[in-house]
Amino acid sequence: MANNSFHVLRSRYSSSLKEFIASPRTFEILDRVPADPTSVPLSTHNARSLFVLDSSFNPPSAAHLDIASSALEESPRSSRLLLLLATQNADKPAKPASFEDRLLMMSLFAQELRIHLQSSLPSLPSADIPHIDIGVTKKPYFVDKAAAIELSEEYPKGLEQIHLTGYDTLIRIFNPKYYPPAHTLQPLEPFLSRHRLRVTTRPDDEWGDRKEQEDYLRNLAQGGREQEGGKREWAERIELVQGHKVDKTPVSSTRARTAAQSKDDKLLHSLVPAAVGSYIISQDLYHES
Ligand SMILES: Nc1ncnc2c1ncn2[C@@H]1O[C@H](COP(=O)(O)OP(=O)(O)OP(=O)(O)O)[C@@H](O)[C@H]1O
Ligand SMILES: NC(=O)c1ccc[n+]([C@@H]2O[C@H](COP(=O)(O)O)[C@@H](O)[C@H]2O)c1
Secondary structure, eight states, X not given: OOHHHHHHHHHHHHHHHHHHHHSSOSEEEEEEESOOTTSOOGGGSOOOEEEEEEEOOSSOOHHHHHHHHHHHHHSGXXXXXXXXXXXXXXXXXXXXXXXXXXXXXXXXXHXXXXXXXXXXXXXXOGGXXXXXXXXXXXXXXXXXXXXXXXXXXXXOTTOEEEEEEEHHHHHHXXXXXXXXXXXXXXXXXXXXXXXXXXXXXXXXXXXXXXXXXXXXXHHHHTXXXXXXXXXXXXXXXXXXXXXXXXXXBOOOHHHHHHHHHTTOHHHHHHHSOHHHHHHHHHTTTTTTO
């Protein structure tokens, strides 16, 4: 995409973002990839599930691509993907890049993900490559994100959402500190009775080894969280899948920002999809992160 097209898209995202932020809406779809208005809407599509990848996309990383592609590859004909930019984080203050740049990188990410799916699923006709929606939410917690998506009526009523998260996020979803005033896990009930989590293990020393991550889920299944209001049957709605490392080092948006800041283009390109890397370099993002 040329600089001029970036400029046009950025301005479009900027005005729709402003409108969203000023509105009482808590979820909105700002773009679709492909953006073909004649393409089949989901209500007439045979999608059985909506994968949701919620992130700060700061920037979208190779891990995000891995998480999304591995999910879509399992049932490409019956799923759709929503890339959801969280404008408010449960813990972190907003950092560079701007939300407009992040939306632009999400759109590049979506295009690259579709190209990736075309080559990983060569027998899939191009018309069946999953469509990708680019949305925004003001809600920091998963229970509220899922409810906002349902309430928006953008998708058929009752469509099951499968939220794609990393293991570190699973731990935080199950931390009662986020659920005042009672500080129990009970608020998770509407979310986990209707929707699912597909959790990618983080092959990172910080999060323990694979066994430790599996034990966490086993503990929930065996009733280890009942005293806090955590139901054992929720474990059946959580799938753990294994994540990858790049050159034996963990992938994160933080590492990508640091690589961009230190102008280590080779490292940056190993941590983010190619089009995202080129955008970061061409726009000189993360200089001050
Ligand atoms: N390498 C990874 N392995 C597994 N899950 C990941 C990985 N990177 C990100 N995720 C998951 O993707 C989701 C969105 O990621 P997020 O935007 O927090 O990325 P991040 O790399 O952790 O960001 P940052 O480094 O800025 O904190 C989260 O649920 C997170 O757990
Ligand atoms: N209890 C929860 O639902 C909960 C807890 C922590 C983070 N989150 C969200 O998870 C997403 C990823 O968070 P980080 O970017 O901090 O890794 C963000 O949207 C954040 O707001 C949700």
